[in-house]
Amino acid sequence: MSGKTELEKQESKKTGAKQYSLFAQIFSGTWIAVLTILKGLKIMVLETQDIICTGIAIAAIFSPVYFSIFLDKIRDIRLAK
Numbered sequence: 001m002s003g004k005t006e007l008e009k010q011e012s013k014k015t016g017a018k019q020y021s022l023f024a025q026i027f028s029g030t031w032i033a034v035l036t037i038l039k040g041l042k043i044m045v046l047e048t049q050d051i052i053c054t055g056i057a058i059a060a061i062f063s064p065v066y067f068s069i070f071l072d073k074i075r076d077i078r079l080a081k
Contacts, residue, residue: 018069021062028059 032055038044039051 017065021065024062025059028055031055031058 032051035044035046035051036048039046039048
């Protein structure tokens with residue numbers, strides 16, 4: 001048995017752009033939620049606009065990944081015809 005099983009192949013697979021992008025979206029949402037709660041509790045003094053803009057900036061860093069995925073889907077649809 002020199003070949004790898006499917007599970008071993010999946011475990012050895014490196015983290016791809018989709019996983020990083022998903023992490024960025026989750027982190028961005030958490031960032032906004034936590035900082036807004038801290039602002040409401042008057043633990044941090046930040047403007048709501050600053051909190052939201054930084055969250056959007058975190059998510060926007062990975063927007064080219066989503067655009068690339070979207071273009072790949074369009075290409076696959078066109079080639080399927």
